[in-house]
Amino acid sequence: MATRFDKMHGLGNDFVILDAREQAVAMTPALAQRLADRQTGIGCDQLILLEPSTVADLKMRIWNHDGGEVQSCGNASRCVVALTGAKSLETGGGIVEGSGAGDDVEVKLPAPKFGWEDIPLSYPMDTSSLPMGWGPLEKPMAVNVGNPHVVFFVPDPRLVELGSIGPSIEHDPAFPERINVNVASIGDDGITLRTWERGSGLTRACGTGACATAVCAIASKRVTSPVKVTMRGGTLTIGWEPGGEISMRGSATHVFTGEIDLGAFK
Structure with a gap:
């Protein structure tokens, strides 16, 4: 049939x-x-x-x-x-x-979670700056926006060998359910982002990756809401206020x- x-x-x-x-x-x-x-x-x-x-x-x-x-x-x-x-x-x-x-x-996702057990992590850590590093990437923020993400803020995401370093972060024992990996930079036009998606690898865009990165950038006062997040496939507009839902439009x-x-x- x-x-x-x-x-x-x-x-x-x-x-x-x-x-x-x-x-x-x-x-x-x-x-x-x-x-x-x-x-x-x-x-x-x-x-x-x-x-x-x-x-x-x-x-x-x-x-x-x-x-x-x-x-x-x-x-x-x-x-x-x-x-x-x-x-x-x-x-x-x-x-x-x-x-x-x-x-x-536009879709609205539930409020993000920042607790180490909500990511989840294998043991308690400060999710605003994980005491971990993989080559040139270190001390990411971690957040769960319906699925788990780590976010690294870097000078230029294009220079990160995400195709080779992404799998090792995804499968690190610190992340019992694996993890999505984001590398992002802040510019005058908002956020530039690349994402390694767990189970899919490098994709042209990641909606929850854009949400996770925008939330971390807003929480750390790097940007204000709403913010444009540009990926290889195009741009999403993300809005979030602490304690509230996440809006994503595109x-x-x-x-x-x-x-x-x-x-x-x-």
Whole structure:
């Protein structure tokens, strides 16, 4: 039986979206990984499954390119809002509220968490300046914005060999659920950012990475809210006040609709 899917992207961070609200889909890590493969599957950074929810308009589940299920994805949230018109999404990282369409979609993520146990870390540490270092990167800030991130503020993110150093940070034993790695600089036009996403590697944009970086920059008084965060795929506008939700605004692009025989991938 053919299953319909939609291919979408937020600033080049791309997704395969399956709507299982009426017809259940038995997703597994292995199936998600096969569908995400860019040579033998459909190809995407993350696979998104939409399911019924009793607490929101729908439930959104997320599998990374490597087949690991994660709690939150900001760019995917914007795409799902644009695709379905949903105003609220149940995710593993909490309820995400959304509105808008096309080039102007806004979602609101739950308030960030800074406690070491909320990241989580393997043992207590000061999350405003972790006493850790990996080569030229040291003393990052850590925050959970639905999924865990560390943020390094550097003079020029382009000069960081993130493709080689990112995996070692992601898999450091200090981060029992692995970690997303952000390197950012502050300029007159806001924040410039590169992100190594756990389970996906280097992507053109990371919505929760933009949120985590903006929150850390605002919390450390490097910038004021709202702030523009520019990545290789484009720019997001992030707003946050201490104690409150995070707002993220940017584009969500529909690429195409297709059908696939999921049984052929099992």
